[in-house]
């Protein structure tokens with residue numbers, strides 16, 4: 001099933017995109033892993049990549065980075081061919097499986113990676129980078145003594161150290177504690193505020209919902225749905241717990257949008273255009289009409305519910 005919410009326009013200027021790909025395909029032996037994926041991440045945009053185990057997310061990411069050669073399809077990274085070092089050095093990448101040289105210190109690993117990206121980094125910059133990922137004070141400790149979560153934090157620092165224009169994070173919170181997850185959220189929001197594009201592959205849907213502008217859902221190697229959160233999650237609703245409702249109050253509710261009633265609870269579909277005065281003026285009118293307003297709650301399905309709905313509709317076949 002393909003849910004055509006917002007399929008990227010193939011052929012749209014790839015120069016304006018942090019990454020753009022069209023018709024990516026990859027097989028491992030006889031098993032197709034990626035079957036015609038087209039997607040894009042605009043400059044300064046944060047895009048979430050979601051999907052079940054084996055959907056092809058990491059394989060797509062590796063093709064976007066030129067680490068895996070596609071059987072078919074095109075990729076442009078920061079407007080250039082994916083093999084162009086000028087593009088690759090401007091990209092920060094945290095791989096899904098991370099291991100760093102155990103004999104080096106954290107600061108030495110950062111120095112190595114800034115050199116690989118042809119960027120110098122001052123001692124202060126390396127310290128700031130480690131502090132950002134919660135490793136302040138561990139700069140001179142050998143990586144071999146780091147816990148898994150600390151190694152993942154170091155991987156994040158590596159992705160950030162060369163001041164990238166585009167950051168790809170492949171399951172950046174898989175080994176992290178709740179504090180670490182909150183740190184990653186802050187890091188992504190900080191990147192976004194500085195106009196750095198981010199592609200975030202995560203199974204933590206709540207995190208994706210919090211930080212991403214747009215989401216691409218992969219299933220069985222295909223784009224099952226993509227779009228902004230508003231497009232994917234649909235119309236916002238308002239739930240009201242009301243008693244003493246009069247016919248004129250019912251008319252007032254219906255003037256805002258389609259109304260459903262379950263006992264004393266009324267659900268009103270809000271207009272698509274974001275009118276910040278609609279809800280306060282509705283509540284004011286209801287109260288003026290003598291209606292008892294017990295509760296007013298915004299409602300919208302969560303990204304998790306939406307994702308499960310799409311994947312269940314698409315169920316079948318082995319991973």
Ligand SMILES: Nc1ncnc2c1ncn2[C@@H]1O[C@H](COP(=O)(O)OP(=O)(O)OP(=O)(O)O)[C@@H](O)[C@H]1O
Pocket residue numbers: 028031032033051052053054055056057058059060096319
């Ligand atoms: N190097 C490889 N050799 C053989 N098969 C592979 C290889 N890499 C990936 N695959 C297969 O490709 C498919 C997609 O794998 P991929 O790692 O891209 O999925 P994913 O969506 O990232 O999954 P997860 O959420 O579990 O990390 C799977 O069927 C996997 O077994």
